[in-house]
Amino acid sequence: MQQGLPLAGKTIVVTRPRAQAKALGRAIAAQGGRAFYFPLLEITPVEDAAPLRAVAARLEDYRLAIFISPNAVQHALPILLAGRHWPPGLQPVAVGPGTLKALEQAGVNGCLCPRQRFDSEALLDLPELSAAALAGQQVLILRGNGGRELLGDTLANRGARVERVACYQRRGPGAGQEEFLAALSAEALHGLTLSSSEALAHLLELAGAEHKAHLERLPLFVSHARIADKARAAGLSQVVLTEPGDAGLLAGLCAYNGSRP
Missing domain, CATH: 3.40.50.10090 (Rossmann fold)
Known part of the structure; x- marks a missing residue:
């Protein structure tokens, strides 16, 4: 664990399509965190x-x-x-x-x-x-x-x-659903990044009623106000609106976690 970095010890879910996910994952790792790759959209x-x-x-x-x-x-x-x-x-x-x-x-x-x-x-x-x-x-x-x-x-x-x-x-998520839901239920995740309303819809459908309480406790970092509004309308209260793009999501993650004890 890289002590002193804002994401040290944090596991962050990266939900971008597989081809676009690695850059954000590397940036999370550079700040001490671990990227949990779970594409909510397959391209x-x-x-x-x-x-x-x-x-x-x-x-x-x-x-x-x-x-x-x-x-x-x-x-x-x-x-x-x-x-x-x-x-x-x-x-x-x-x-x-x-x-x-x-x-x-x-x-x-x-x-x-x-x-x-x-x-x-x-x-x-x-x-x-x-x-x-x-x-x-x-x-x-x-x-x-x-x-x-x-x-x-x-x-x-x-x-x-x-x-x-x-x-x-x-298309919606394919492989990795069981691993994600298991980590969500175990509260082993510390944040989830979202960059599309369609990905949010797949996340809500996947979580369903069984995992809704766990999802409500997971901070969601979203890169557009429209996505944030839809997440809150669905009953998710731990929503952090960031600046656009990977840089905005990373800055939001670091600011949020850097302010936590």
Whole structure:
């Protein structure tokens, strides 16, 4: 145990999809804690990539290409850019810093991205997504299956011609459920990080009535006010709202645990 570090002796559940979980886990370990990996969302490619290949064939027709998450970048770009470069007239848009980083690492630069909040509402506040900028323009939204419709519906109401394409699928937790519930029941966990409302829904369903009391005593660190509101509405009172991203979750974890005896 690394005494003196804010997370010394703490076991923190990291619920990000498997491909995005390790960075936060390493950061937790650097602060003395132990990461308990339990993805509440499993990410897989779409079963039918034909719609994605269809938009790839006419990528130059779009004014904006909006990537909803790093997963969208990971699963869409290999098909969109197979044997070609990013079209110079197509403006890439990232919903947040993780998505922005994924695009830049793939060689797609000059992206639009909100500077503070990282959600659909923040994207819609950008002047480049205003009605004056997009009326009559074609907009491509690259996302997972399902999800919120606010962004696409609002852009359509602003006069854009919007096409939504699913490039990956989200599923609930697979392996590791019994281990997680056993650790939860034994109160061997000291915090749980959440970064999506969908992950919260899976957590509540998994805990059910049998484990609800244990879950109510576990501090939840959430990176968006919408997730915090839903957690509290579900009866969870130990909810800590952090700044966005891994850095925000880590800072919230350290501040919370550093203030505890």
